[in-house]
Amino acid sequence: MPERRPRADAVRNREAVLAAADRLFARSDSPEHVSMADIAAEAGVGKGTLFRGFGDRTGLIQALYEARLDPIRRTVAEGPHPLGPGTPPVQRAAAVLDALLCFKLDHRHLSLALEEAATGSPYGAEHYDWWHGTLRGVLAEIPGFDGSDFAAHALLAAVRADLVDHLAGRRNIPRERLRADLATYTTKVLNSP
């Protein structure tokens, strides 16, 4: 099959929609108050265009999240020290969790939107499987570390968007304090007998 390229206006609109959604989520205090109609209006586009381009609300949010997170994902997969492969596993696992925490702090609204949108839970979204698989692999390289599968889930749960939002947003814990707390915690998990 010849794999026709999409029309120029379709590409333009797709970008406009993602940008509009990003803006609206950042502006509003709770992602559920941002309706699909709002996003369409902000992007200067009909509602039909949203649903044609992204399938449904979850699809749109996932696409946006994926686009923003992709750089970090790449860095972890093939980037330089300390995120990339080639870093000793204990240090790398800590670096990955720290990077994830920072991302969720920097994109709090978006991350929140994603976890709310993914039907019921973030689990089952393919990007979660990727993070879990990667982290589990790193943990498994630590000598004498057992239970890496569950530990990977549990460590990722420690940086879930709603928890981060609760601590940073509602309780006003400063960024560096959170990073330090997370580092202390991960150290406990990673350097256990």
Place this chain on the structure above:
Amino acid sequence: MPERRPRADAVRNREAVLAAADRLFARSDSPEHVSMADIAAEAGVGKGTLFRGFGDRTGLIQALYEARLDPIRRTVAEGPHPLGPGTPPVQRAAAVLDALLCFKLDHRHLSLALEEAATGSPYGAEHYDWWHGTLRGVLAEIPGFDGSDFAAHALLAAVRADLVDHLAGRRNIPRERLRADLATYTTKVLNSP
């Protein structure tokens, strides 16, 4: 003020509604597919009664959750070994987390419904604060343990309903395996240098 007792039919209906909701959540695969109208119909009651009695959907689910969880909460607060006070802190923290995991396994649908209902996140529901405060207190009793506040959040995140549901439900990990995995993990956290 004379503090009039509620009418008998109101009490009866309240029970009927809670029982109906419990049944419906247990039956359906996803809590969001259980509507307030469904619950009212199942309880043989008008929709108005639901909202008068519980305020809104979140209130109803919280009331139900609270009712089911209360026994465990009591046991932790004032019960016998190993959940109650008087147990050495490392052992007690592990026991509390195990009890919470078991509860979420036994009431998977209900727990899922709660986390979905609480606007945005389970944080901010007063019962979460109670668990966090309690666990933090136990952790703080462990000699040389620092970062108990964040650690309490992180450990509770490891037994969140949607994670438990993902592992036990979608991935079919057996109950005892999960309990063992959690125990291994908590041991790492609690017995760190």
Place this chain on the structure above:
DNA sequence: GAACCATACGGACCGTCGGTCCGTTTATGC
């Protein structure tokens, strides 16, 4: 640049849901 067609557009429209409102019924105290 004209004509053709696949592709994309957009907003009226639909079903459902949480939540409200108010006329009606009923339990309770005297």
Place this chain on the structure above:
DNA sequence: GCATAAACGGACCGACGGTCCGTATGGTTC
């Protein structure tokens, strides 16, 4: 019994996610 406050229940409302189809437009070919 009777009066009355309390509770009932279901018609009703506004909002939302998602669909549908007549219309517009970018791309291609001559």
